[in-house]
Amino acid sequence: MTTPFLKMHGLGNDFIIMDERAAPLDLTPQRIAALADRRRGIGCDQFVTLSRIADRDGAFVRFFNPDGSEAGACGNASRCVADLLARETGQNDVTFTTSGGVLHAQVLEQHVNGAIVTVDMGEPRLGWSSVPLAREMDTLELPLEGCPAALSMGNPHATFFVKDLAEARRGEALEVDPLFPERANIGFARIDAPDRMRLRVWERGAGFTLACGSGACAAVVNAARRGVGDRRMTVEVDGGEMIIDWGEDDHVRMTGPARIAFRGSVDLDAYPR
Numbered sequence: 001m002t003t004p005f006l007k008m009h010g011l012g013n014d015f016i017i018m019d020e021r022a023a024p025l026d027l028t029p030q031r032i033a034a035l036a037d038r039r040r041g042i043g044c045d046q047f048v049t050l051s052r053i054a055d056r057d058g059a060f061v062r063f064f065n066p067d068g069s070e071a072g073a074c075g076n077a078s079r080c081v082a083d084l085l086a087r088e089t090g091q092n093d094v095t096f097t098t099s100g101g102v103l104h105a106q107v108l109e110q111h112v113n114g115a116i117v118t119v120d121m122g123e124p125r126l127g128w129s130s131v132p133l134a135r136e137m138d139t140l141e142l143p144l145e146g147c148p149a150a151l152s153m154g155n156p157h158a159t160f161f162v163k164d165l166a167e168a169r170r171g172e173a174l175e176v177d178p179l180f181p182e183r184a185n186i187g188f189a190r191i192d193a194p195d196r197m198r199l200r201v202w203e204r205g206a207g208f209t210l211a212c213g214s215g216a217c218a219a220v221v222n223a224a225r226r227g228v229g230d231r232r233m234t235v236e237v238d239g240g241e242m243i244i245d246w247g248e249d250d251h252v253r254m255t256g257p258a259r260i261a262f263r264g265s266v267d268l269d270a271y272p273r
């Protein structure tokens with residue numbers, strides 16, 4: 001018996017999406033890791049599931065990294081899920097629940113294989129214990145070489161402001177620095193103008209990706225906190241551009257594309273539990 005899936009991406013950050021709202025699927029972290037593996041599975045940066053919430057309408061959306069770990073937020077996948085739900089409901093305004101909070105999204109334009117979507121990613125969590133960090137400290141300048149700023153968008157982010165993006169080679173070691181008890185997504189941002197940055201992110205549990213939506217949100221908030229960027233910036237990543245706006249209401253809104261790549265089906269039993 002095979003299980004259908006949808007393959008989508010946001011600026012090249014790609015996702016397998018499986019729907020277990022009708023019936024739970026036999027997915028374990030090990031099986032997710034195998035499906036996400038680009039050599040032996042379908043391959044993706046994050047694996048996304050839609051499930052039901054008891055006595056609530058709407059979907060509960062979970063995000064898993066290729067190492068099987070779960071993430072509380074995934075900006076690019078949230079735009080893809082919003083496009084998917086808008087197609088189902090015929091409504092351009094959609095709401096869904098994640099472990100990082102309830103997200104509201106608006107499909108600005110839709111076409112045959114994708115859409116332009118704005119997701120309200122909620123408020124950044126700036127306290128050390130929210131990121132989380134290993135001990136109490138000011139999250140504006142962490143005691144690491146390069147003095148990054150840190151916050152949570154529902155998942156942990158540290159942002160380094162650099163002149164040379166080659167600094168991103170430090171990402172792999174920093175992901176597992178003891179300062180981050182739940183590891184962290186490590187962003188390297190080059191400010192090119194008050195309203196424009198270039199960003200690369202070494203993602204927790206995934207490595208470098210072509211785009212990181214929550215990482216872009218974190219980088220813009222951290223740039224504004226540090227006084228090196230505006231509250232609304234164009235963020236250029238390897239896979240293209242998105243607009244991040246940290247509103248006066250403290251909500252961070254991310255606008256960018258969602259693309260449908262292909263639909264398929266897979267025999268889950270062919271992958272280890």
Ligand SMILES: N[C@H](CCC[C@H](N)C(=O)O)C(=O)O
Binds near residue numbers: 211214
């Ligand atoms: N690609 C995602 C981020 C995934 C975050 C995940 N790597 C984590 O463990 O937090 C995004 O567009 O926001």
